[in-house]
Amino acid sequence: MKATKLMKTSPSVISFAAIGGKKENEGPLGDYFDKINDDPYLSTDSFEKGESQLQKQAVLHALDKAALSPEDIDVLFGGDLLNQCVGTTYGVRAFEMPFLGIYGACSTMAEGLLLASLFVDNDLAKKAMAVTSSHFCTAERQYRFPLNYGGQRTPTSQWTATASGSLVVAPSDKPPYIRGCTIGKIVDLGVSDANNMGAAMAPAAFSTISTFFTDTGMTPSDFDYIVTGDLGKVGSRILCELFERENINIRDNHKDCGMMLYDFDEQDIHAGGSGCGCAGSVLCGYFLPKLRAGEIKNILFAATGALMSPTVNQQGESIPSISHLVWLSGEKDMKGAN
Amino acid sequence: MKATKLMKTSPSVISFAAIGGKKENEGPLGDYFDKINDDPYLSTDSFEKGESQLQKQAVLHALDKAALSPEDIDVLFGGDLLNQCVGTTYGVRAFEMPFLGIYGACSTMAEGLLLASLFVDNDLAKKAMAVTSSHFCTAERQYRFPLNYGGQRTPTSQWTATASGSLVVAPSDKPPYIRGCTIGKIVDLGVSDANNMGAAMAPAAFSTISTFFTDTGMTPSDFDYIVTGDLGKVGSRILCELFERENINIRDNHKDCGMMLYDFDEQDIHAGGSGCGCAGSVLCGYFLPKLRAGEIKNILFAATGALMSPTVNQQGESIPSISHLVWLSGEKDMKGAN
Numbered sequence: 001m002k003a004t005k006l007m008k009t010s011p012s013v014i015s016f017a018a019i020g021g022k023k024e025n026e027g028p029l030g031d032y033f034d035k036i037n038d039d040p041y042l043s044t045d046s047f048e049k050g051e052s053q054l055q056k057q058a059v060l061h062a063l064d065k066a067a068l069s070p071e072d073i074d075v076l077f078g079g080d081l082l083n084q085c086v087g088t089t090y091g092v093r094a095f096e097m098p099f100l101g102i103y104g105a106c107s108t109m110a111e112g113l114l115l116a117s118l119f120v121d122n123d124l125a126k127k128a129m130a131v132t133s134s135h136f137c138t139a140e141r142q143y144r145f146p147l148n149y150g151g152q153r154t155p156t157s158q159w160t161a162t163a164s165g166s167l168v169v170a171p172s173d174k175p176p177y178i179r180g181c182t183i184g185k186i187v188d189l190g191v192s193d194a195n196n197m198g199a200a201m202a203p204a205a206f207s208t209i210s211t212f213f214t215d216t217g218m219t220p221s222d223f224d225y226i227v228t229g230d231l232g233k234v235g236s237r238i239l240c241e242l243f244e245r246e247n248i249n250i251r252d253n254h255k256d257c258g259m260m261l262y263d264f265d266e267q268d269i270h271a272g273g274s275g276c277g278c279a280g281s282v283l284c285g286y287f288l289p290k291l292r293a294g295e296i297k298n299i300l301f302a303a304t305g306a307l308m309s310p311t312v313n314q315q316g317e318s319i320p321s322i323s324h325l326v327w328l329s330g331e332k333d334m335k336g337a338n
Numbered sequence: 339m340k341a342t343k344l345m346k347t348s349p350s351v352i353s354f355a356a357i358g359g360k361k362e363n364e365g366p367l368g369d370y371f372d373k374i375n376d377d378p379y380l381s382t383d384s385f386e387k388g389e390s391q392l393q394k395q396a397v398l399h400a401l402d403k404a405a406l407s408p409e410d411i412d413v414l415f416g417g418d419l420l421n422q423c424v425g426t427t428y429g430v431r432a433f434e435m436p437f438l439g440i441y442g443a444c445s446t447m448a449e450g451l452l453l454a455s456l457f458v459d460n461d462l463a464k465k466a467m468a469v470t471s472s473h474f475c476t477a478e479r480q481y482r483f484p485l486n487y488g489g490q491r492t493p494t495s496q497w498t499a500t501a502s503g504s505l506v507v508a509p510s511d512k513p514p515y516i517r518g519c520t521i522g523k524i525v526d527l528g529v530s531d532a533n534n535m536g537a538a539m540a541p542a543a544f545s546t547i548s549t550f551f552t553d554t555g556m557t558p559s560d561f562d563y564i565v566t567g568d569l570g571k572v573g574s575r576i577l578c579e580l581f582e583r584e585n586i587n588i589r590d591n592h593k594d595c596g597m598m599l600y601d602f603d604e605q606d607i608h609a610g611g612s613g614c615g616c617a618g619s620v621l622c623g624y625f626l627p628k629l630r631a632g633e634i635k636n637i638l639f640a641a642t643g644a645l646m647s648p649t650v651n652q653q654g655e656s657i658p659s660i661s662h663l664v665w666l667s668g669e670k671d672m673k674g675a676n
Contacts, residue, residue, distance in 0.1 A: 001463060001464050003412075003436045005462060046653050048653065074339040074341075075521055079439075079441060081422075082649075083421040083422070083649060084441070084645065084646065084647035086645070086646065086647045089524060090655065090658065092524065093524040093658040097523060098521035098523055099521070099522065099523060099660060100449060101417075101440060101441040101449070101645070102439060103417060103423045104439050111438060118457075118460075118462060119456075122460040124456060124460070125339060126339050142649075184436065185434050186427060307422065307423070307427035308422065308427075309422035310421075311386055311420075311424070312386050315383070315386065315387065317387075320427050322439075
């Protein structure tokens with residue numbers, strides 16, 4: 001069976017919300033956030049509790065914008081980068097929604113959107129939700145060094161976004177419509193540098209996007225944008241080169257959320273943004289509104305995740321990566337799909 | 339929409355495998371494992387890599403027993419207790435199956451089976467797989483103390499199983515059939531003692547099992563066993579009492595995998611077994627074969643998970659828990675269900 005599933009009913013993303021932090025507000029997409037938190041603690045007493053607040057805000061905003069309450073949601077898919085996904089579980093516990101925890105590292109928003117779409121398309125849920133987040137301060141101390149240590153960052157390292165995205169999928173006659181999705185495979189080409197996630201993840205994006213093109217017969221020119229999650233400068237260059245080797249040009253319409261979120265000249269972010277909240281907030285804050293408004297017609301959203309942990313990386317392991325893909329469109333039907 | 343989904347086609351669990359360690363072999367279920375590993379490193383150089391081997395073995399045994407190869411699998415759902423679920427990602431990366439990572443702590447086998455069943459029932463996969471694991475040595479050093487420290491364990495603490503379970507769901511005319519499932523909600527009644535997970539998780543099991551009874555109109559007497567994952571002595575007592583308050587007796591047919599896996603008198607396990615691999619291996623090693631053989635006709639499998647991390651627990655947070663449920667049967671249709 002093909003890893004690409006085309007939707008039978010093309011459900012819509014009926015609501016979406018993006019939450020950010022101070023640095024995200026200062027970047028080029030600052031105006032696209034629904035809410036900005038200048039305080040990295042979000043009025044709690046720890047960064048981890050702060051990250052949970054990001055998810056809580058994202059869910060509440062997405063519900064509010066569609067005049068929904070938590071009881072209207074049949075299933076919520078959520079996850080994040082924190083050990084045991086506590087950003088999510090503590091962020092959403094008060095909502096008492098049926099909940100399925102997912103873990104795809106920075107591909108989590110694509111995995112959640114994919115599962116929410118399949119649930120609604122097969123009438124397993126009338127309204128399904130997805131949420132994810134990341135937080136610079138929680139990620140630094142969990143994956144790298146305590147902030148107080150003031151460690152140097154390598155040129156290939158990326159900046160974890162303090163951000164969250166959330167969305168609601170349901171049947172509707174308003175775009176954006178979900179037209180299809182591709183479930184990714186784990187790809188590991190042996191990159192073991194945890195400060196160069198982009199290089200580790202690019203082959204996974206290549207694998208999944210290629211599978212989508214093969215399964216559907218569509219080509220890059222069928223899309224306004226081919227959006228990756230957080231490959232950053234290094235990973236994006238590798239992805240475009242991998243496609244060029246196959247004589248496929250995605251350079252003209254490739255966008256990477258990690259390269260859009262911050263200003264490279266002004267914000268000292270090295271190779272770009274990263275984290276579950278990077279792809280999540282750029283999808284929910286920037287791309288989904290433009291699809292709804294008709295400013296763009298078709299995108300592939302292929303977020304990528306590096307499925308390692310500091311423990312096994314320190315034991316010398318390379319970094320297995322994955323990418324899940326969702327095809328979002330302004331139209332319910334479009335020529336080119338089979 | 340109800341949180342309980344009844345299957346339209348009642349797919350089967352066509353293959354299953356249980357892998358264990360030395361202590362699991364010495365317990366009352368020792369003979370039910372497909373493979374035992376006396377070496378806690380499983381011939382690797384770290385406990386974490388050893389845990390990945392547990393999952394690899396479980397997947398390979400489940401495939402072999404049905405004469406399947408990895409290419410036959412349309413989607414694999416997997417997760418475990420390790421930070422970033424690396425037991426799974428490193429265990430299954432070589433198989434190159436479409437993969438969706440899940441996180442439900444010790445409820446992971448129920449979540450994976452639930453998703454695999456829904457995917458097959460809705461023709462999103464012809465063959466879907468689920469896998470999970472836990473390992474005493476990786477869990478101790480990640481959640482509690484380094485083994486070398488020789489810390490004392492409290493009377494309510496549980497023993498993390500060194501075990502893995504894996505299964506394949508597909509359409510078939512051979513039992514066990516999956517008849518339905520209930521997606522759980524996060525429940526947090528304020529228990530914050532990380533050495534008393536059973537007490538934290540029992541209310542989640544109560545919530546999900548009650549929801550199933552309400553949604554279907556079925557009662558405990560419709561089932562040979564109501565199986566929980568790893569509530570242990572303390573959590574099992576609380577679960578039975580919570581039902582008794584509602585005038586429902588589950589005491590006569592309640593079984594807890596955490597109370598079945600080890601010998602309380604001989605094996606010094608305090609309140610019982612725990613870990614994703616506990617429910618996973620007891621389901622795949624003990625209950626599924628008995629359902630296939632017709633020795634038992636109907637069970638509810640309701641694994642529970644504690645969705646905390648040491649970090650937030652040390653910050654004073656209580657323990658949110660969840661339970662997902664799957665109804666397994668020797669018959670495709672049965673009176674009593676609506």
